[in-house]
Amino acid sequence: MPGSDGGPGSLEAVLATDGKTPLREAASPSTGRSQKTAQRSKVARRRAILGVGAAVVVVAILFFVFGRGGNGIPGIGHSQQPTPDLVFHQTGANYESTQIDGNKAAQLATAKQVATSMKDQLDQLFKTSYLDADTWGDTGEIEKYFTDDAKGHLPTDVGVLTLGDNASDTYTYVQPQKSTVSAKVLTDGHGNALRGVSSIDFVAVATHKDGTYSKITVTGGLFFVKDGNTWRIEGYRLDRTEKPTTAPSTTPSPTSEAS
């Protein structure tokens, strides 16, 4: 390949430091001023072109590797705004007893405790799946919230459990609005939790690439079962709706804050 032998015009030579410029090495004491000027100009042009070319290639490679499929370089493809936090507003926590004469105080205490655990899981789940542009549509990122059996169904329901499989092709940012959750816990008479269900009303406004907005709501129930020390989702019945809307208020909602 021409120029690849390290001689004048080679990449190494062109990109060399001032102490070893091709100009000095190539210069002859017997050449005239005009020849020197022409040679200097030619090498400088080559250096500039190759420098720009190399930079473009590097940037293109970086863009291709990181800029596609939802994991964009900040400022390219996604909003530069930080991922907002989501805090579901707990509107109720109650129990459904499986025994007639149970300890009501113990069952209610359990219901509140389990409701908080489930809510914490949902805060993180929806932040990951709907708000964080780096993990939109990535069911692998939310597997840990589900039981082994339920994990297998995540790809099927990616369009409801997350913003969507190719969400970054459509959206640039998702801002949560006031979202609520209420919980019911199935208990035995002693206050041991057997199952839990969270009834959610998740609301967010999505900014589209074309500058329009849509209001996304996810409603329904998520069923939790205790798995070791963690409550995991074993089932769900959810509906997602999306409708055009106007720009969201710049004031953060009471239940959402920028991280």
Place this chain on the structure above:
Amino acid sequence: MIRRLLAVSLALTAWLAGTALGSVGVTPQAAGTPLLEIGRAHADYGPTLDGTQPIFILVLGSDARPGTPMDHGLADSIHILGINPAAHRATLYGIPRDSYVPLATGGTNKINAAMPPGGVPGEMQTIENLTGIHFDYYVLTGFVPFARAVNDLGGLVIDVPYDMQGDAGHYSAGPQRMSGGEALAFARTRHYLPLGDFNRSMNQGYVMMSALTQFRAEYAKDPVNLFTWLGAGLRNTMTTLPVDELVRLGNLAMSIPTKNVTNLVAQGTTGMVGSQSVVHLSDTNAAMWQKLAATGYLLPKQIPPAFTPNPLIGG
């Protein structure tokens, strides 16, 4: 070489610029219709039962009065519930309480008499010996618990199959919401029905089918209702069904429309043994039980009219 590099650089620059311009967000002040409107989507998953292996649940109603343990009263309502998860079908096969059969607890007597001495195991063994069907679970309730369960659900919309005079009043045909007491009275109605206990057993099957219809509607409307039904059921029954299995059954029920459930009653003739009125079960039941044991359900075309007694059609 230089020209080639220049050309490649320009092409890459053009591609990069085009791609970037196409993906960088447009000024968000522009309002209008979004590029993509998802509209509406539904996601639904729950642990359920699957496979072609049938599941059999013995559903019993005890006549125990206050002071008598529920599982030591007479088993006055007896239904075999067969379910085939893969086929999304189920069958309710009632057995008249006066059926005169050998008891697992000893001797031959009315089938309901096995429970007072033998509890649910004695009653279940008697029915297994009679039918050849092995039960995976049982569910037992009584008068008061049944009425309380219905009240806990806010009433039950029962589809009364035909106009009938009940022991506690007249019932018009069609769906109607009943309180716990009303539903119990309907399920116990016998005296004004031409085929007595055969018709009553059919009606009890209709009550269970109505419950399935209502459960499916309420669960679909609000998933939290699954717990309402589980709680009402568990508080008012004795059962070997664990919560895990009940959750799976609840989800399975969502895939079994009521029209896929058949309701029939064992065929037999009434007679007397000594001073007591009894039912002599027909030999034709054996073939039906054999089919049921094999698949967990019977199709309507497999059920002769005599097994679905209905006063309006003289069944």
